[in-house]
Amino acid sequence: GAGVSQSPRYKVTKRGQDVALRCDPISGHVSLYWYRQALGQGPEFLTYFNYEAQQDKSGLPNDRFSAERPEGSISTLTIQRTEQRDSAMYRCASSEGYSNQPQHFGDGTRLSIL
Amino acid sequence: QQQVKQSPQSLIVQKGGISIINCAYENTAFDYFPWYQQFPGKGPALLIAIRPDVSEKKEGRFTISFNKSAKQFSLHIMDSQPGDSATYFCAASRVQGAQKLVFGQGTRLTINP
Numbered sequence: 001g002a003g004v005s006q007s008p009r010y011k012v013t014k015r016g017q018d019v020a021l022r023c024d025p026i027s028g029h030v031s032l033y034w035y036r037q038a039l040g041q042g043p044e045f046l047t048y049f050n051y052e053a054q055q056d057k058s059g060l061p062n063d064r065f066s067a068e069r070p071e072g073s074i075s076t077l078t079i080q081r082t083e084q085r086d087s088a089m090y091r092c093a094s095s096e097g098y099s100n101q102p103q104h105f106g107d108g109t110r111l112s113i114l
Numbered sequence: 115q116q117q118v119k120q121s122p123q124s125l126i127v128q129k130g131g132i133s134i135i136n137c138a139y140e141n142t143a144f145d146y147f148p149w150y151q152q153f154p155g156k157g158p159a160l161l162i163a164i165r166p167d168v169s170e171k172k173e174g175r176f177t178i179s180f181n182k183s184a185k186q187f188s189l190h191i192m193d194s195q196p197g198d199s200a201t202y203f204c205a206a207s208r209v210q211g212a213q214k215l216v217f218g219q220g221t222r223l224t225i226n227p
Contacts (some may be wrong), residue, residue: 042218043215045216050226
């Protein structure tokens with residue numbers, strides 16, 4: 001596709017359930033980022049992949065959060081045993097991977113935990 | 115720790131006026147400063163970016179001014195138009211390595227016709 005695609009657009013689930021959020025980056029983009037954006041705030045970094053390698057996961061809040069990108073393209077962010085505080089917009093971005101290359105953001109997944 | 119502070123939170127400008135949004139950063143290791151524009155329901159889109167080796171960068175009606183000694187940078191939108199109404203985010207990162215962006219809190223800009 002032409003841009004970064006995220007699915008689902010909206011996810012409502014009950015507290016304690018596991019959720020998986022998907023990101024399909026721009027074709028050929030080497031770098032992939034996950035951010036979380038609270039209402040009225042800027043995105044906050046969660047984790048970063050270069051090809052299939054998770055290079056930085058310093059922004060993941062706790063061990064309930066994990067991400068993978070097994071074939072260096074599509075990535076999945078998984079949240080286990082969801083809590084209400086996990087409710088937010090989750091955004092994925094991709095870039096060509098060279099320095100100064102812009103990050104292109106998807107339209108996000110709005111996660112609501114009841 | 116908030117590493118990038120953005121102001122104002124909201125801004126109303128008349129059509130044709132100049133919109134100015136300011137940001138300040140703390141980490142002197144940052145060397146890449148982009149501005150993103152976000153419309154409701156959409157992801158942030160890169161508007162313009164600057165490296166600290168220049169003090170100003172202009173692209174059309176959009177200009178970034180950069181003050182390295184003060185650790186501040188600003189976005190100026192000349193001849194503001196109703197279509198510019200959006201939320202604007204400044205950000206900062208290091209060029210090398212992960213390039214993980216640190217965003218400001220955002221400015222909701224409204225251009226009145």
